[in-house]
Amino acid sequence: MNAMSHWLSITRGNAPLLLSMPHSGTELLDYEPRFVSPWLARRDADWFIPELYAFAAQLGATIVRTTVSRSVIDVNRDPSGKSLYPGMATTELCPSTTFDGEPLYRDTRPLDADEIEQRRLHYFDPYHAALRDELARLRRLHPRVVIYDCHSIRSRIPRLFDGQLPQFNLGSNDGASCDVALSAAAVAACADSGLGHVLNGRFKGGYITRCFGRPDQGLHALQMELACRGYLREPDAVSADNWPPQFDPDYAAPLRSVLETVLARCITFAQSPQG
Template structure:
């Protein structure tokens, strides 16, 4: 099993998908408990939701599950959200705070997983960002995520539909953030927020260097916008088709901004 799937495009936008994979090696699966084997914290159906929304976009998708190792975490293990409940490089609990392992991984095993899964994903992502940057002089990484809309262990109340993350405006040009905020804010029947509970994961923060022409923005969607938020996690086509409209709009606008040379 390859760690990553890459679909090369000729446009200036790269779609990162670190959490849609469901592959778990047998030796890892054997150490998960029953709850862990349910893989509840997958970004279910995200690759389906974004499929075809932006012709010419490059897609870099992790094929392994985040319980093997989380491709959107700092490889050093440093927390993205110090002082808040979250999950680590190899999660020990699910998003509800429940244990997911019968046999938690050792430090040696975590390092092996980092080399086998995490590192190849980021090598592929870095290569595509550099390739696209060489083509256009600029590249925009749009990191695609989703999560259940109600998870008391992680946040209070109900999550907004569109959660935009730019690490407080540091990972992309202001015009990109403003464009995405404008589209999401104008989408009738949806709610949105910027740099709320989700400010952008390690991927967004690591690759977003706008002064060098590398821009990054994260979109954390509430899963209620396109699917059922409980097993077996079905994709709701009618609801998803509605959500694809503003997503296609904002991706198209980002693409045009990059092509027009206004990002620097």
């Protein structure tokens, strides 16, 4: 079953697995003229995540995603303004800069607090309400549910991390958001691929992982941050002429195969007898 507003899409399944896609949107809405450029405002999207995980619906997963760009509002940030990574570069609930630190808006003054609040009410709150509602529905069907937060990012962003990011970056909020058996199963699937992987490295899980991961309540949250090179022909230096590249299903197939194993193990974990 699929329910969709003009910006929020919910594909309902009955397996004990919910995929959240908070950063795959590229719509700038009526804010577009205020940005320095539409390309810059879209550049840091998690490109083609819905296409990459299209197989998940066949597994019976529920998928919640927004089409609104993270540059308008980031539904994976703490609305209180508290940093998820104190002392490290990051972006805000309504970002003022790109990942590389470039100003997003033509007017360099900070966004008005009332406007930020309106964006939160219109987009952030309904997205999180959808997550809560779908998790409650799935918990009525299963004793345990896995929340899998889907992300991707360019392989090199010096402002955010040193060097080249590993291919698979799993986050469990240092073990607080899910049972160790779940994170271990996902890590093992990544390790079997022979590609670089890390658990709770630079990306330990965003607000969604930290907010909804409640293992004691049967809710186990895991974030997957993919380096884009694994499924896109990522250039050494991105520009408006080469980014994003086209999505090629054949090129993405090897990485998608690993993700199929990861999600299958998420479901197996949720269905296994507790303890």
